[in-house]
Amino acid sequence: MSSEVSARRDAKKLVRSPSGLRMVPEHRAFGSPFGLEEPQWVPDKECRRCMQCDAKFDFLTRKHHCRRCGKCFCTKCCSQKVPLRRMCFVDPVRQCAECALVSHKEAEFYDKQLKVLLSGATFLVTFGNSEKSETMICRLSNNQRYLFLDGDSHYEIEIAHISTVQILTEGFPPGEKDTHAYTSLLGNQPVFEGGNARATGMFLQYMVPGTEGVTQLKLTAAEDANVGRRQAVAWLVAMHKAAKLLYESRDQ
Numbered sequence: 001m002s003s004e005v006s007a008r009r010d011a012k013k014l015v016r017s018p019s020g021l022r023m024v025p026e027h028r029a030f031g032s033p034f035g036l037e038e039p040q041w042v043p044d045k046e047c048r049r050c051m052q053c054d055a056k057f058d059f060l061t062r063k064h065h066c067r068r069c070g071k072c073f074c075t076k077c078c079s080q081k082v083p084l085r086r087m088c089f090v091d092p093v094r095q096c097a098e099c100a101l102v103s104h105k106e107a108e109f110y111d112k113q114l115k116v117l118l119s120g121a122t123f124l125v126t127f128g129n130s131e132k133s134e135t136m137i138c139r140l141s142n143n144q145r146y147l148f149l150d151g152d153s154h155y156e157i158e159i160a161h162i163s164t165v166q167i168l169t170e171g172f173p174p175g176e177k178d179t180h181a182y183t184s185l186l187g188n189q190p191v192f193e194g195g196n197a198r199a200t201g202m203f204l205q206y207m208v209p210g211t212e213g214v215t216q217l218k219l220t221a222a223e224d225a226n227v228g229r230r231q232a233v234a235w236l237v238a239m240h241k242a243a244k245l246l247y248e249s250r251d252q
Contacts, residue, residue: 039070
């Protein structure tokens, strides 16, 4: 990929909305698949009472809109200012208690897991039904839209075109299967099964523009218990978190 194309993908601009300043992609087509659109605010004329505690709005009881859900609340029910990175806000913005809790939980993804995905990790990669594997570095692109696979060749998989994610695990108690799979169809709420299991790999199915059907690949962490393997396992766990956010973005 040329540096010019890369720069175009990653370009940002500062815009002002009724909710605050946002740092958004210069080209909308290159927006993060984990992002959320700003909600339509409930019109003031349709909101005479707090939508949480039912307090009547008047000169003393002020009306506020939650920047995440767009509903109307009194100061008491909408007092928290919390970072809302999925909407690209530069500064923390006012949110109701329920939305603030969700945004706090998402902050862990942006503070920890996203950095792991951007840094990348080394895997044995198997394409389709091939019996051959290639050692490649897998990482998320800076604009969060692509998975980059780099080895002897370079591949790009658009996150939005991924239809199935399976995190392969091991480490179940004796008597149970040694290998289990967590499946996210990205049309159903994903659930990670097996709290004591250890991630060992990932299976992906995705659409390639201009082709019919789906393509698949498998990522496998190296067997040796060194720093590289730990990094690969951390990357798989981060991808599990990313799959959840991707599901929520599609369900919006």
